[in-house]
Amino acid sequence: LKPENAKALTQIATDWISTKSCADIVKLADENNFPAAEVADDYMIANEEWRRKRGSVVLFKDDVYGDLAIAGPSAMLSQTPSRTKWLARPLGYHNRLVLKKFLGLSEADIEKLEKKKVIGTFDDRPGLKPPVYYDLSKDPIYNYGKEVKK
Template sequence: KCDIVENNFRPGVMEEWNIGYRQIREINPRIIFLSKNGYGQWGQYARENRPSNDGASQALSGYSWMSRFPGQTPLKMRAYIGDNYGALSAEIAVLAALHYRDRTGKGQFIEFSQNENIFRIMSWIWPYIQLSGESPRPTGNRDACICPADTFRCIDDTFVALAAPAPDEFRGLCQAMGRPELAEDPRFKDHAARLQEENAVAILKIIADWVRTKRADEIERLAEEYGFAATHLYTAKDLVENEHFNARDLRPEINDPLLGKYRNYDFPVKMSGTPPQTKWSVRPVGWDNEYILKTLLGKTDAEIRRLYECGALGKWKDVQGRRPPPDWDGKSGLNTTQG
């Protein structure tokens, strides 16, 4: 009855439990089987049976090494890009497999590495190495591919992100700074010249000195007037209170039967015919065991109890984030998956 099986175990675990792709395919040839973990199902790290998590993936992929200012400690992004972006990419693969199955009737095995997925978002780095023979160095907030593009400190110690790489954008920036002659300076006249290290440092210093005399909102108004990109750096509090995003209903109220009412950022895609809707939050581990086993698989209470007793089935441990809230009454929300 199953369409898709997903797991994030290390290589060989599902096979040891006799529920690997080959075993399940014998029962259901149409199955789509996704195995996603840190390093994939084969190769040196898979043979070493290495465990992984988001931080390890950011480190091994080189992402942390690049995400820093020169001479400073490598920086792990606080957002879980390996987990979140990895989940998104893997589910795109699942959708593609479903489409293929609709056309051919055939299922397939999908192998996914969290590390390799991060490689993909470091897009310009790999051709840079091949063409230059050098490893790109960390540059902080400065963009190594376009110039000028960096984050600058304002007069009130807030920050603004500014970019003006195109000819009209750079000319507009020079006019906004009151330095129109810079647009004709041989060091800055074209983009290739501005990307040269000595010239890039020079123009970024000129911009930094100018921004330091103004507030972020002044820079934003000038950017709108003269046609270059600039925005002040938002805090999480700024975003929650932002009129633009609130008007777009990016933080709808979710009435979760288990957690109650709260606001959270919704799936950021607007669809006219089938708009996304969040009915409940992430469930504790094993939350839907009884519903799945009884409703879909026809198991009795006695059969389910034996599965728990032999260790084939389990539920959440007493770990924050995996268990229900401490004040859960043992009943609320249990029937939501049937709606």
């Protein structure tokens, strides 16, 4: 393909594709031996039944994030099947637990460190903080050593 012909050829292909459905193009590809496939988005992949049956997508219930479809294990081992115990927690989620239980710090010590910005938790950015529907004030790990609301 000569570079000067690339734009014209791309336009011809684009015009042709725009007149067909995805199913039409895949059928033509099968009949005429050229590669074509539907581009799947995350929603389609997570909801394809065969992916769930083979374990490449698994349903998971997490205390913080709720019910999710997540990627299954990359290796399927017969003697030691893998499992997902929990998902990653927001930045600083375990601070109180570690600082109090394992390092013996008091609430006053933790407050001093927070005030000096030595330690902290997530800021207000999606992906770094818990979902908006999750009530952190009731979380026993995040509030380790404090009385938790019921």
